[in-house]
Amino acid sequence: MLHIKCPHCGMRSQNEFSYGGDATVKRPELGKEVSDQDWDNFVYNRKSLRGKHWELWQHLSGCRQWIKVERDTSTHEIFNTLKATEEIS
């Protein structure tokens, strides 16, 4: 079982969280001309890296905040967690 350190609540079990996918995907900016390719990349296309992967999780059965988690997709090791508002360095 994964143990995820919520930046708001501390270390909790995976059961309390739900998954939200790649955290590095950026929505095309509003008010600007957006190409079909940009929309495709935002909605559908994913790198789905093997190794370190920044991803969104929601602490659904806890504080209900969205957080960012850096996890290895082949070993499940978790390196870092951030609040949703914090930028990935």
Next chain:
Amino acid sequence: MQKYSIFNLVKNAFSNHENWDLAWKDPTPKKEYDVVIIGGGGHGLATAYYLAKEHSITNVAIIEKGWIGGGNVGRNTTIIRSNYMYDDNALFSEFGMDLWRKMSQDLNYNVMFSPRGIINLAHSDAQMNVYARRGNSMRLNGIDAVLLNREQVKEIIPMADFSENVRFPIFGGLMQPSAGTARHDAVAWGYARQADSMGVDIIQNCEVIGFDVSNGKINGVRTSRGDIKAKKIGLCVAGSTNILAEKLNMTLPIETHLLQACVSEPVKPVLDRVVTFGAGHFYISQSDKGEMVMGGDLDGYNSYAQRGNLPTLQHVLTEGVAMMPFLSKLKMLRTWGGIMDMSMDGSPIIDKTHIEGLYLNCGWCYGGFKATPASGWTFAHTIAQDRVHELNSGYSLNRFSTGHLLDEKGLGTKTWIS
């Protein structure tokens, strides 16, 4: 190659079965092939077989990082069906059902295809309506479908929970009598043996390191066992699709996820159909050895681990026990995981790419095993003729840009995120 037959079985018995030919050779890679298939799973082996059989292209190599049949073709729950509503999925899968019925004869290898039927259970009036609609669509496409009421389901699977006072009472179900199961390893070995006998080189322990692309054309592949030239390369690597796509600077509408399955200890025959729970994601059948073979949801987060976590397994088995309470008495014998190439609309991709000579076969989600023959057949056609066949025309890569999604479940993108 020696034919597998009763005559040869008796003949070899006199020499204690020590003189059978090897089922396939272990060749050293040549410098160049007409076609290279990357991935020695069910789909890759089938593709090579149909390239040789249907298109007389035999100068073909299959390159496999591990050993053939060691990935998802040996890790699935062996369900074979064509109970789809959309034409593209239905016609493709039903074409595959025909290949399944003939497979043991065709490959001279007993794949133990068992058309025992599949029942999708319904737990509400609304779900019965949805199944009636799907059943009608299937019948219009020539696929057998029978809508069963509660009493009819009870006759077929009396061990399911038919009590009134449960969270998900059984209202009925949709049955495809011609669906079934097969021995998955035999499918891989049967295709490998026949492909090998027609001249295909099966090269194992050979990892792809990179590609040789110039002026928008593929020229070859760099591997751990040297460079191999080929003007046509087919990618058939399921859960490793994203890794190879990165080497080609491609980003695909695919995420890689982990799916678990498990079997119980063997018990006497109790279940002679494939049954799926309609209020969640759970499917079950009983193997010839007596084990209950079960599977369900993805673990839910991107993974290349081929090893799952307990919470998902617990969740899946809870659904199983809700459907068939006797399962709670059984001990689990084995659990395992495989990595799935989850496409964004739940349907696969069999298509050409923007790189000339590079062909893509991926996105099989939960349903790769049953598609093995049809996928191999259509992918071989796509590679040999350099154009998609009518049967896989719906499985285009650009459907995500054009909006022609094949979202069979009508759930939009990333259906695994709940």
